[in-house]
Structure formats: C-alpha cells, structure tokens
Amino acid sequence: MSRIQQLFARKPKGVLNVYCTAGYPTLESTVPVMQALQQHGADLIELGIPYSDPLADGPVIQASGSKAIANGMTVARLFEQLKDFRQTINVPVVLMGYFNQVLQYGFERFCADAAAVGVDGLILPDLPMFEFEHMYGATIKKHGLDFIFLVTPETSEERIKKLDGMSTGFLYAVSSSSTTGSDKKLEDSNAYFQKLQSMGLQNPVLIGFGIKDKQSFDAACAFANGAIIGSAYIKALDGKSDVASATKEFLSGVLQ
Template structure:
C-alpha cells in the first residue's frame, strides 16, 4: 500500500495538503519549509516544481515560481535537495509541475529519481488522459508513484469517473474553472462536492483552489476528505520573517 493510501485509510476526514514552491523563498528553503509544514500539522505536502509558464497557477504561485527560478531552482537541484528528505520528513510528498521541464529532464529518469529520493506521487495538470494511458502511466506505475488527476465543476460525470479510475492516491477537485488563489463562492463549491460524493468514487477527494483559512477549509471538508491550501500559505511565507514561526501561525489558524 502506498503511503498516500495509508494516510487516507488512517485519516478519513480533514486531511490537509499544503502546497509550497521548491526553492522559495530562498533556494535552500525547500527542506526547512517541508519540515515546518509537517511539524505544524500538514498531513501531506504538495511540492511545486517552478516553471516559467504555469497554466493552472494564479499570480501568487507564479511569482513564487519565478523567484525560485531566479534563485537557481531546477529539477536537478531539487532532486539533490530531496535526497536526504526522508531523514526529516515522514508525511507523503507529491511533486506538482508541468510536462515541459519533466520531458526535458527525461520522463523515465524523472520518475526513477523521484522514487529514489522518496517522493510518493505526481500531479502534472497538462499530462492528457490519452497520453497517460498510452505512454506515461506505465512508467509512473513502474516506479511505484501515485498519480493524481484534476477535475472541475465543468467535467462531465463520465470523464470524472474515468479520471477517478486512472488516479491513485486521491482525486484533486478544482473548486472552479479558474487559477489558484482566486476567491470562491463556497456555496457553489459545496453543491459541486455533493455531486462528486453522489458518484461514489473509488478515490478520496481533496479540494483545491481558493482554500485559504479555517472557514474555507471547514467548508471544503464538509463534503470531501480534505483540502489543499497553496496561495495563502505562499503569501504568508513571503511576508513572514521566519519559516518555522510563520508556518506554525498559518496552519494553527486553519486547523484551530
């Protein structure tokens, strides 16, 4: 059983996945940020690989990615940082990014290295379903990595069920068809999540995009296994002076 599946077997509700950008705010912040997230109550860490053209990300995460790139972050540098990760980080870790830099690194080499350093799963929003099924899914499975697809309120029931079948670990429910960080009407989101519940999906569902505080986290968790916070945490890191205290204060107000 994967470490992600084990998490959801042990914790059926209020699972908190926090997104952070590798190499932000400083190049060597990656591991300290991850350690602070685990110490402060994050159940799962979604580690963003910075990219110059991140289609699904809003301005806050885009800017953090540009800062990380300017700091010198690359996939090779990231894997070097992560090689000692499992000495200090025990929660599941998912790499989130885009296909272009992964393909430049070499897709199989990327999966092999990710597994080697202790990464548990991948989110690649621009990897299409067809290419996953015909080319890349077998490689991902070969290295024991979970793969998480995204669905939106506009995704048809048939497609949601297909992506649920292809996903392992969990299904990422984008709260609306927009970029990360924008405000959401949580009443509309609740109706969408109730619809997903009615499909009796095989994977647990985590809600992302627009989850930023206790109120939005609670609302998301009412009809899903948990939620994903990204932009709000990046903002906190940007304005805070200390990774540990900033992270503890931010997660405390979400989980209180």
C-alpha cells in the first residue's frame, strides 16, 4: 500500500490535506512549513510548485507563488530542498503543479526525481485525460507515483467515473467552478457532493476550494473522506516570521 492508501485505511473520515507553496514565505521555508503542518495535525500535504501562469489558483495562492519565484524557487531547487525531507516527515506528500513546468524540466526526469526524494503523488490540473491515458500515465505509474484528477460540479457522471478509474490515491472534488480561495458558499454544492457520495467511487474523495475554517472543514467532511485547505493557510503565513506558531494557531482553529 502507498502512504496515501495507508492514510485512508487508517483514517477513512476527517482527513485534512493542507496546501502550502514551496519557497514561501521565504525560500528556505519549504521543509519547516511541512514539518509544522505535520506536527500540528495535517494528515496530508499538498506542496505547490510556484508557476508564472497558475490557471486554477486564486489571488492569494498566485501571490504566494510570485513571492516564491522572486525568492528564487525553481523545480530543481525544490527537489534539492526535498532531498532529505523523509528523515522528519512521514505524512503523504503530493506535488501540485502545472504541466508546462513539468515538461520544461523533463517529464520522466520530474517523475524520477519526485519518487527518489519520497514524494507520493502528483496533481497537474491541466494535464488532459487523453494525454494522461495515452502518453504520460505509464511514466507516472512506472515511478510508483499516485496521480490525482480533479472533478467539478460540471463534470458529467460518465467523466467522473472515468477520472475516478484513472486516479490513484484520491479524487479531488473542486467544490465550485472557480479558482482557489473562492467565497462561494459550500452549501450551494451539497447536491453535487451528494451525487459523488452516491456513485460508489473507487477512490476516497477530498473536497477543495472554499475550505477555510472548522465550519467549512466539518461541512465538507460530512460528504467526503476529508477536505483540502489552501488559501486560508497561505493567508495565515503572510507576514509571519515564525511559521511553526502561525501553523499551530491556524490548524488548532480548524481541528479544535
């Protein structure tokens, strides 16, 4: 079993996945932020690779990515930082990035380097299903990485089933058709969440976009195996020199 499978076997409900941006708030914050997340209650870490054109990200995560790039973060620098992270971090870690930056680095090389440092899976929102199925999925599988697809309220049942069949680890249910950090009300998507619940999907489901505090986390967990917090955590780190105390304060509010 992969680390992600082990997590959901051990904890089938209430899984907290927290997104952080590599190289934010400072270039060398990557691993300390991940350590703080693990220490204070995150079950899974989604580590964002900063990119100049982040299609799925709202203004908060975009700004953190811009700051990280200005700090000097690159894909190569990230793998250098992650070289020994498994000495202190045992929770599953997935890399979230965009297809073009992975292609620029070299797709096979990226997967090999991710696996070598101990990364568990990938989220590439703009990697099309057809290309995954016919060109890139075999490389991801060869290196033992899980791949997580996203579904939205507009995704047809037929396509949801197909994406579920190709995903491993979990399925990422975007709560609304918007970017991260959206202010849309989570309850507006309850019918969509109920549909996902009723479909008998093979993967666990984590709900993301618009999860920001205990109330929204608990509401999402009522329909899924857990939820993903991103923009709200990035906001909590903004301007803070002590990432450990900022992380503790933020996560204690979510998990109280």
